Amino acid sequence: MAQYSRVAGSVALITLQNPPVNALSAAVRQGIVDTVERALRDPEVNSVVICGQNGKFCGGADIKEFGRQMSGPPLVPMIHAIEAGHKPMVAAIEGVALGGGLELALGCHYRIAHSKARLGLPEVSLGLLPAAGGSQRLPRLIGVPAALDLITTGRHVTAAEALKLGIVDQVTDHNTVDVAVKFVQSVAGQSMDSRRLSTRPCPSLPNLDAVFEGVMQRVRQSARGAIAPVACVQAVRAAATLPYPQGMEREKELMGTLFTSGQARALQYCFFAQRAVGKWSLPSGARWDTSKAMPISKAAVIGLGTMGRGITVALAQTGVSVVAVDTQERQLAEAKQAVSGMLERMAQKRGSAPPLGLVHYSNNLQAAADADLVIEAVFEDMALKESVFQQLSAICKPGTFLCTNTSGLDVDRLASHTRRPELVVGMHFFAPAHVMKLLEVVCGPRSSPEAVATAMQLGKKMGKVSVAVGNCPGFVGNRMLKPYVEQANFLLEEGATPELVDQVLEDFGFAMGVFRMSDLSGLDVGWRIRKADKLTDPSVPAGQPVRVRQGRRYSPLADLICEQGRFGQKTGQGWYHYDKPGGRVARSDPWLHSFLEEYRARHGLVARHIDHQEVLERCLYVLINEGFRILDDGIAAGPEDIDAIYVFGYGWPRHRGGPMFYASMVGLARVLERLEHYHQAHPDVPHLQPCRLLRRLVASGSPPVQRWREVIKRLHSQL
């Protein structure tokens, strides 16, 4: 709703009231319509200030209302009435003015922002465009290039940048409402004709067509199949080329297509999934709202390879004092240089001082003694990690949380090497750790609620999307990745090429196909793990069939590639050829193609034609099937957790909502039927066998993804 009051005698103050972000729900829109009418009618009122309760102007349209029947007054005429009003209207922007919130402010005649406010039109990240006139008013206010940037990226700008761009008229450090009230009195009685953005022409550009062509090309390339960024460009083009009323018609038409698209549903689901994962709960009953996170002012990072360095940077950026430890002098010296360089580059971008003083270096584990939390990031080797945990347990003060950055090792086993296993959790970062948004917080059966809450909160402070997961080989992300990569290798055996598989996955929207990604990560990593798991030489017993392990189909292709010294980008050769070691441009490799042909001939495999649909279904449905197993096993609490992990850590295209959401869009019955089909064709691949939860969901009528938790709960309570 919106509250109406009178201040300074003749100023009407309209305050949006809809905590926590004053979203424009039907009730708020009705409130605005009523209070604006009242202010315009009231002869004692000569000017109007619009603000938001609790220091937040407005977070935009109420996203929760999008999936429901539209009710209440629409935004467009509401904003037109404000703009057309004969009394000056000022938006007093504190906190945020986002989406419909900024569009409301653009309808006002003036905008005054607090210096800490953030503004933006992030609709594109929800699969929409600023369709309450934002795509038409903003270019008229700040010009086409700047408007295209803001609208197609959805990025938020600071008040200072907003002032520079001309979005706001004034920025203040004082009480914004008071400043706005004072200001609006100074313009009361003046004509507002020149302040109505809809009546202004769009600033002209000499090379309009070239600008739009360039932007459209860039947007299509980076959108990876997302339709909203393209529609945003089309809407701004309408602002630049059509009179306002026709531009509004075009905006409406484009929004109509987006609003009902599956992509908008997927992106809005992602918005809520990202927030849902913060409300974690564990099988032990521990929950986000009943577990206390401990403050962390000093942390230690043990092991300064690529991951340790990134984690050190991420912690220092957050303002946490870090002692970075590596017992090898050379590694320590290199890390010191690398960490300082990263901190300096990031600070330069931000225009602030690098927090170099927060990082101390040591070659002695003893330096971690008084840390509140330690993150071990040594080489992925169980024996080495066990030894480090044993030492840390003896060295660290009572109460120090001991975390391991492992991509899949048993966190509980590590905990058993310490005196206080309840203080041990996994913190699985993704490379580069100071950039990637995802953090899997791995809870062992003995991890205390405080330890989990502390790791989750520290992740949030570092700007990560932290997802609490259970302890099993590979946790959630890598556990699901394993059968996905395995299918890709099987497809090569059957006649596909890395180029075909990658093309299909990239067309689907992945930033990189599975083979290009493996080359980037380094093929030797998986090889080492397979050796440790005794899947490949030297420990495979003599007489073991090459393509079978434990009675299941096994592809040794990746092992054979590694035996050739082809580890991917780092060696200049892997599934593809690169110009030089460390090269980034993947080129098709004739050697690889003959190698595949020889391999098939050696094993009596006849290459067949494999179509795009089979590649997509086998790679994705097997991954999804493992996701259902993870839910059934209680390793992830709900589908949102899995989807957040895949969107923020594994390059799953956000406009497809994550693997579990995608499965619900495809139809669970269809996923089940295809898995059954492929399992029948490949009975020696157990990962293709549809999992119990998937069958149960289909039997329950394939409820929407938001209701899966109920089915999982019922399934578990029947055990």
Ligand SMILES: CCC/C=C/C(=O)SCCNC(=O)CCNC(=O)[C@H](O)C(C)(C)COP(=O)([O-])OP(=O)([O-])OC[C@H]1O[C@@H](n2cnc3c(N)ncnc32)[C@H](O)[C@@H]1OP(=O)([O-])[O-]
């Ligand atoms: C014709 C149409 C044209 C216009 C289209 C639009 O405007 S599209 C919209 C364009 N606007 C945007 O895209 C802005 C989206 N919002 C944001 O980016 C951030 O929430 C923030 C920066 C406003 C605050 O960040 P923060 O870290 O301080 O807080 P937080 O993120 O944790 O959220 C707190 C709670 O508020 C909830 N909630 C938030 N916004 C909305 C909303 N619009 N609606 C409903 N709910 C919303 C959120 O779910 C959470 O609820 P929970 O879990 O407690 O039940």
